[in-house]
Amino acid sequence: MKSTSNPTSNAVVLNGIGKTYENGAVVAVHDVSFDVRPGELFGLIGPDGAGKTSLFRILTTLLLPDAGTATVAGYDVVKDFRAIRGIVGYMPGKFSLYQDLSVEENVNFFATLFGTSVDENYDLIRDIYVQLEPFKHRRAGKLSGGMKQKLALCCALIHKPHVLFLDEPTTGVDPVSRKEFWEMLQRLKEQGIAILISTPYMDEAMMCERIALIQGGSIMSIDTPENIMQAFPATLYAVRATDAYHLRMDLLAEAFTESCHAFGDEVHLTLHTEGIAKAAGMEDVVAAMRARGHADVEIREIAPSIEDCFIRLMGQHHA
Amino acid sequence: MRTLLFLLRKEFRQIFRNVTILRMILLMPVMQLLILPNAANFEVKNITVCIVDHDHSVGSQRLVTSITASGYFKLALATPSYRDAMQLIEADKADLILEIPNGFDRNLVRDNKQTLFIAVNAINGVKANLGAAYLNTIITQYNAQLRTQWIQPTRFGPVSQIEISALNKFNPYLNYKVYMVPGIMAFLVTMVAAYLSALNIVKEKESGTIEQINVTPIRKYQFILGKLIPFWVLGLVVFTIGLLVMRFVYGIVPEGSVFLLYGFAVVYIFSVLGMGLLVSTYAETQQQAMFVAFFFIMIFIMLGGLFTSIDSMPAWAQVITRFNPVRYFIEVMRMVVIRGSTFDDIKMHFLAVIGMGIVLNGWAVLNYRKTS
Incomplete structure (x- = not known):
């Protein structure tokens, strides 16, 4: 499929995109701007209800934005929606292929809708399709969750799109299939296809080249995962004791605590670095917790994860 | 054109795969035509x-x-x-x-x-x-x-007496079935065309496949035609089955032209499909579509002249029947089958149904644009 878009321009550009529902009562997306570069794997990271799906629907021309402009492969999402529909691949969060058609029939059907055939772009989907091949006469509705995702990816790729939009492709998929799925994406990236992917799983953010952290319809931070983690402004400690629940409550009660969140059986803690509560070190924390009756108190300094960054940004955002 | 062919192929494949629906499409007209005219009898006896x-x-x-x-x-x-x-x-x-x-x-x-x-x-x-x-x-x-x-x-001297002797034209033995069977056929075609088309499109909405379709370069008219044509064909299949049952079970031979009947059926199904399409643009779930379609079909059938004569309805109800496509089809069926009416007799019926078809389909297509 040919296109007249400028190859040096960004694959996706958003400029102050806004969208509200129910006559402005519900704000889905507010003033969102970011770019996805050609051939980039860009992650949109945020919890459920953050506005990820609304952004995807705007970029895939299924929804009209209320404010701002956006382009995909140089085409405006409002004016040139028809051109965009021919050159993007979209995989909605919910499995949306024909459950009563077989694997093969689904792939062929979507190929013909884009005026192409499976053979024409077979090299692009080969890695994925060989895994589906044994089930090609099975109806799509009877596939396992992981297989469904692979089939959906095949159908989204069948016309060699310039940009691939994947809305929470790994939600509800087992860990092994999730890992496989990300490996497939890395290979696709090598083919030069720009990929915009959303996920609520913070650990998957590390697989992206750049990420945007989104919360409540607004972007909190856009950078590479490494830069976002380095930008974490405080020293982070992991504290552990036998009673993790009360440990967190007791830490929150201390004056030196700046923030304190439960992570599994640990508590991630940052300390005040200024003011009267300053100067607390690891020993002070341990001593304070022992004084409150906690046994086996351990503390160590850790590198912040994306999730730590996300929670911290979320706190600032609300303040 | 090629795209449309692929859409149609997909649509028929799905219909033939849904055994329950297929069985209903073939069995429903036969069963209803065998049971209803024999059971629903207005002659008061006993x-x-x-x-x-x-x-x-x-x-x-x-x-x-x-x-x-x-x-x-x-x-x-x-x-x-x-x-x-x-x-x-x-x-x-x-x-x-x-x-x-x-x-x-x-x-x-x-x-x-x-x-x-x-x-x-x-x-x-x-x-x-x-x-x-x-x-x-x-x-x-x-x-x-x-x-x-x-x-x-x-x-x-001779006493003058008036003796009335009535001749029943077109249906000399006042055979109730001759009157009912063509009407029930109109009702069956309506059911298949309106329900199935509405449910089918809403099913695509429910399963999210319509989103996937919308992101492809496929044009709206292609999608809609891809949905209308299969049910058009199915409606005519049901109509044909009905004609065969009428001919071979009840021995009713249409007095008028069978081609004229088919001609009207083609136009009529177009109009009823428009209704199904319109319902599907408003309904979000198959349940909603089912209920809304049921509501309208109920009214259409009750005010269609199948069971009660339109002439004996109150004036306001008669006005409503003018906007009821089912009424026209029932009338045409009876006129052509029983009385042998020609195109000239039913041209106003043609006009009315075509008009409704254009309004319903046009409204549906416009509404489709707006929501996506």
């Missing part, structure tokens, strides 16, 4: 009558015989006690009481005048009305017989 004969004369016996011999009445009880008869009415075992007074025969001869009493159980209004009317007719006939017997023509 009216149970109690005769309270206080007279027991030759004259009263002759009256009773002519009532029971008419074929409409079943004698429930012949009793000399009015109370016994009333008890049967109260138990809902009798519909009518005819009381013949004592000295009926003698007084009729002597006074040239006599009174009979009819009590009607009006719980079943239709049966009561018709029963009383039938009974009146029989008594009037009986009366007329008596007069011709007694009156001596030579003495009084």
